[in-house]
Amino acid sequence: xxxxxxxNDMYGIGGTVRTVANQAAxxxxxxxxxxxxxxxxxADPVLPVPSRVRIRPLVDIRRHGDQGTGIGGxxxxxxxxxxxxxxxxxxxxxxxxxxxxxxxxxxxEEYLATTDADVVVGTRPGLNVVIARAAPDHLIKVGQEHxxxxxxSDELRRIxxxxxxxxDAFVTVTxxxxxxxxxxxxxxxxxxLSIPNSVPAPAFIGNGHDTRTIVAAGRLAPSKRHDxxxxxxxxxxxxxxxxxxxxxxxxxxxxxxxxxxxxxxxxDRVWLMGPxxxxxxxxxxxxxxxxTSSEEPFGMTIVEAMRSGLPVVSTDCPHGPxxxxxxxxxxxxxxxxxxxxxxxxxAELMGDDDLRRRMASAxxxxxxxxxxxxIVRLHEELFHELAGERxxxxxxxxxxxxxxxxxxxxRVELGPDGVAVLNFGPSPGETGLGSIPDKxxxxxxxxxxxxxxxxxxxxxxxxxxxxLTTGTWQVHRKDAGVERPIRDVTIHQHGFPLSVADTEELSxxxxxxxxxxxxxxxxxxxxxxxxxxxxxxADGLITVQGRxxxxxxxxxxARLVVRRNSSSRERHEFPSAVAxxxxxxxxxxxxEVVRERHGDSDKWQMRLVLSDGTECTLGRHLSxxxxxxxxxxxxxxxxxxxRGTGSKVRPYYTINDRLGLRSSPLAPTLPVxxxxxxxxxxxxxxxxxxxELGAPPPEGVAYxxxxxxxxxxxxxxxxxxxxxxxxxxxxRLVGALPLLLHDDYxxxxxxxxxxxxxxxxxxxxxxxxxxxxxxxSLTSRRWSHGAYARSVTVAPIDSGDLRLTIADVHVVEAxxxxxx
Numbered sequence: 001x002x003x004x005x006x007x008n009d010m011y012g013i014g015g016t017v018r019t020v021a022n023q024a025a026x027x028x029x030x031x032x033x034x035x036x037x038x039x040x041x042x043a044d045p046v047l048p049v050p051s052r053v054r055i056r057p058l059v060d061i062r063r064h065g066d067q068g069t070g071i072g073g074x075x076x077x078x079x080x081x082x083x084x085x086x087x088x089x090x091x092x093x094x095x096x097x098x099x100x101x102x103x104x105x106x107x108x109e110e111y112l113a114t115t116d117a118d119v120v121v122g123t124r125p126g127l128n129v130v131i132a133r134a135a136p137d138h139l140i141k142v143g144q145e146h147x148x149x150x151x152x153s154d155e156l157r158r159i160x161x162x163x164x165x166x167x168d169a170f171v172t173v174t175x176x177x178x179x180x181x182x183x184x185x186x187x188x189x190x191x192x193l194s195i196p197n198s199v200p201a202p203a204f205i206g207n208g209h210d211t212r213t214i215v216a217a218g219r220l221a222p223s224k225r226h227d228x229x230x231x232x233x234x235x236x237x238x239x240x241x242x243x244x245x246x247x248x249x250x251x252x253x254x255x256x257x258x259x260x261x262x263x264x265x266x267x268d269r270v271w272l273m274g275p276x277x278x279x280x281x282x283x284x285x286x287x288x289x290x291x292t293s294s295e296e297p298f299g300m301t302i303v304e305a306m307r308s309g310l311p312v313v314s315t316d317c318p319h320g321p322x323x324x325x326x327x328x329x330x331x332x333x334x335x336x337x338x339x340x341x342x343x344x345x346x347a348e349l350m351g352d353d354d355l356r357r358r359m360a361s362a363x364x365x366x367x368x369x370x371x372x373x374x375i376v377r378l379h380e381e382l383f384h385e386l387a388g389e390r391x392x393x394x395x396x397x398x399x400x401x402x403x404x405x406x407x408x409x410x411r412v413e414l415g416p417d418g419v420a421v422l423n424f425g426p427s428p429g430e431t432g433l434g435s436i437p438d439k440x441x442x443x444x445x446x447x448x449x450x451x452x453x454x455x456x457x458x459x460x461x462x463x464x465x466x467x468l469t470t471g472t473w474q475v476h477r478k479d480a481g482v483e484r485p486i487r488d489v490t491i492h493q494h495g496f497p498l499s500v501a502d503t504e505e506l507s508x509x510x511x512x513x514x515x516x517x518x519x520x521x522x523x524x525x526x527x528x529x530x531x532x533x534x535x536x537x538a539d540g541l542i543t544v545q546g547r548x549x550x551x552x553x554x555x556x557x558a559r560l561v562v563r564r565n566s567s568s569r570e571r572h573e574f575p576s577a578v579a580x581x582x583x584x585x586x587x588x589x590x591x592e593v594v595r596e597r598h599g600d601s602d603k604w605q606m607r608l609v610l611s612d613g614t615e616c617t618l619g620r621h622l623s624x625x626x627x628x629x630x631x632x633x634x635x636x637x638x639x640x641x642x643r644g645t646g647s648k649v650r651p652y653y654t655i656n657d658r659l660g661l662r663s664s665p666l667a668p669t670l671p672v673x674x675x676x677x678x679x680x681x682x683x684x685x686x687x688x689x690x691x692e693l694g695a696p697p698p699e700g701v702a703y704x705x706x707x708x709x710x711x712x713x714x715x716x717x718x719x720x721x722x723x724x725x726x727x728x729x730x731x732r733l734v735g736a737l738p739l740l741l742h743d744d745y746x747x748x749x750x751x752x753x754x755x756x757x758x759x760x761x762x763x764x765x766x767x768x769x770x771x772x773x774x775x776x777s778l779t780s781r782r783w784s785h786g787a788y789a790r791s792v793t794v795a796p797i798d799s800g801d802l803r804l805t806i807a808d809v810h811v812v813e814a815x816x817x818x819x820x
Contacts, residue, residue, distance in 0.1 A: 416495030425457030
């Protein structure tokens, strides 16, 4: 039997993508399987599937040069005018309707008319409707629901009720949702049933009973309620000071979550990790998982965590969690939308090691019911039933995980000794030598190291034994003199975070993937190191707390030294006594750091210097995490100056996860009372800007208007300071915006455009933002040409930026709209 899955975009990351990958991999053991991706936005899928599963993209949306737009801003993909027209086959009521077009309609209709598949499966409402409308009668038509009935709009439900009757079967992922559809959207003649999603066993499971790490993963979307998780963690964090929370994923709530973490002072304990290409590697580093959605159609992350050996604390939301978690046995169900309820669940598992171990074992056993070998049979039974055939009896199926075949060519393990082992030999249960390279080559700048695998294909990389300098090392395999990067890799990092008390010297090799998916190794080495544990910014001071490795004796005369990167002779010292067991606290006065350098942009390195002159690096390394520069965002401490421009001083992590300081200009605090942009020139093709200030501008300060978004994005246009009216001391800023002189607008009869602008102030060459979110909206008009008047409107945005909108208005039409 040939089975085809229709998916919107198989080249991304998400629950539906993972589900389709799992189903396709399982069914491909005994059937021909094809995945039809409507869109292709990159060369290769992020989540690979077995090579025997064909992926057929229909529309290539990778940008090739300049391309125009059509109705609703639709890009003209592949240079087709049809791509600029709204779809007729794909329902616009679907949430992805704005991305579809007549071109996608054409490709979908052509595929359905010509495919030799026996079964075609849709994976979202819009694609289910396309199948119902356009698939020939000889095809078995199956629609899948990966959300729930309640998550669809009334408009979309009406479309589904009218079109789904042409399907042969409709499959939900929970019994509860199937009952809802049966009651609220009867589909006579359509086989309605539920089949849960499958999740293959990961390449390895975690042993994170003592990692003191909570892991959450998923889209950073409103329905996932990560905000409640952060709030809940803050409620119990003081009771469990050695625990941290890692949240993996990308999404629209990233900025809001970051601001929440900062407002609660949790930068050192709640980390927004970004997306992970192999989430099972993240699960394996946790003690337990947390899922706090307000609604969950199924709960893929719950099953994935359980299959990795983690119990789960989950909100008891509709529809999935209660059908997966056995409350009190392999996880905890806590009240939905309740931060205090989530906090109680977190505290119960954080405070009971034995309970976590029992639940972890139970989670592994219970989650086996979601293994593809058990779920695939249900799909097969459905397909054969719809085809009027008996399901052939056969021996049990061995179902592969949805990853490249054979299993990862390189399997990397990192244990608590900080030594990475690269294994190219055969996987457990396999025979043969595997693809063992002649050499493994590590390179960084002019540094180069060649290592030979042992007879089993293993290569041990030890930072101290191989004298690896701190930094990122590229990894290549060398075969017959040819070097090539290593892409097919799994990373098992266990035994972290390391205990400060048990670590004598910093020597770590932390495996990672480059943005292109290549294996890289981050070396972290220092004979004398102070591990940062907490940074606090309050009361005009920056406090750094941590532990010195390998030291138990106190040192009352130790000090924290702050050096400017561009001049090692410029330094500032602050007392930082080291107590027993290596604990230290340093209090930095930012005003001392920038005392002679107000208004400059500088970076400063920090070292803990002992009384005998020993210098210790300062940073975060023992957690086994890299890239704190993007994970932790400390607030800036403001330092005012009597000479106009002050400074902002902010702790930050360098590319090598060392703690440093960054100073930058502090824009003067000036009230902006009014901003006016009006058209000038013979054809109103130039713009004059006038900014009225509510206070006299300080001397030695430059002003500019930056285009943040729109034509000439990134350009800055200077503003000149003029005195205010003779009766007032306030000043004015004036300047010109030659935006309409850009080539994009020359020769246009009618202009309609929008820009986002930002007011800047500070020393020349180092300007900071000058907020204007309290100014009123103003519109200026001027006769432009013919029957048109040019309308220029400037309005504030919540961030303090300005939105500039220009439109040519037909005078007669405008008057007719105003007249009764």
